[in-house]
Amino acid sequence: MFDLTLSFDNGPEPEVTPLVLDTLRARGLLATFFVLGRKVAQPGGMELARRSHAEGHHIGNHTWNHATPLGEITEPGAAAAEIRRTQELIEPLAHPDRLFRPFGGGGNLDRRLLNPEALGTLLDDGFTCVLWNAVPRDWAEPEEWCERALDQCASQPWTLLVLHDLPTGAMAHLGRFLDLAAERGARFRQDFPPGCVPLRRGHLAHDMTGYVTAGATG
Structure with missing residues (x-):
């Protein structure tokens, strides 16, 4: 048994x-979608975000452009601006905790995640920073x-899995993955492992030194 x-x-x-969304709904599962502001702003993007929210999924902020790690x-x-433009x-539709996930540049959990200005914005604006503990690289394979x-999932008690709703073909296998996970004892949940949430509502829950570029910007 494991939580997922x-x-x-x-x-x-x-x-x-x-x-x-159809795959999750068919199985009665809820997730969090960390969206890009520029994609929500494109034709049809807001409608998809609204549908996700209406079906019970959390909507989080994943920066505007996702072009360069904030660190x-x-x-x-x-x-x-990358954070606030998307949040606005x-x-x-956003979760009351103002969920934010930084861009890891391929799933990295290191100082590339944030610069001091980004961390200050998250603290000042009351964001909750949501990281991860499993990245199966679905976009690459x-x-x-x-x-x-x-x-x-089998290697730890509670997995916060990062997948990508991108046009790579990977999500064609989502249903198979979910069914196999259920067969292997997955207990699906929508909240996050505490160790993956170093910042909650603008207050530090864990040391974030390892996620912030040293020095100052601006």
């Missing part, structure tokens, strides 16, 4: 997110990720 929290990053995508941004004001757009994800 599902999350989806980098959408919404009109050709993929509906499939993910690598040096331009004053740029990191704060999704605010009517859309045919092979399921077994890797199952192995990651």
Whole structure:
């Protein structure tokens, strides 16, 4: 038996997110969608975010562009804008805890995640920072990720899994993964393992030194 929290990053995508939503709904499962502001702003993006919210999924902030990890941004004001611009757009749908997930540049949990300006924005604006403890790299290996994800789930009591509702073909295998996980004893839940939430409602729950670029920006 193991606990499993599902999350989806980098959408919404009109050709993929509906499939993910249909797959989850068919199994009565709830997840969190960490959306990109620029995709929500595109035609049909807000409608998909609204549908996700209406079906009980949490909506979180995954920056506006997802182009450069915030810890690598040096331009004053740029990191704060990546966070606040998206939050302003999704605010009517956003979880009350103002969920934010930084861009790890391939699932990395290190100082690339945030710069001091980004951390200050999260603290000042009362955000909850949600990280992860399993990244099966579905975007890179859309045919092979399921077994890797199952192995990651089996290796720890509570997994916060990062998947991507992107047009790679990976989400065509989501239903198979979910059914196999259930067969292997998964207890699906929508909340997050405490160890993956170092910042909650603008208050530090864990030391974040390892996730923030040293020095100052701006």
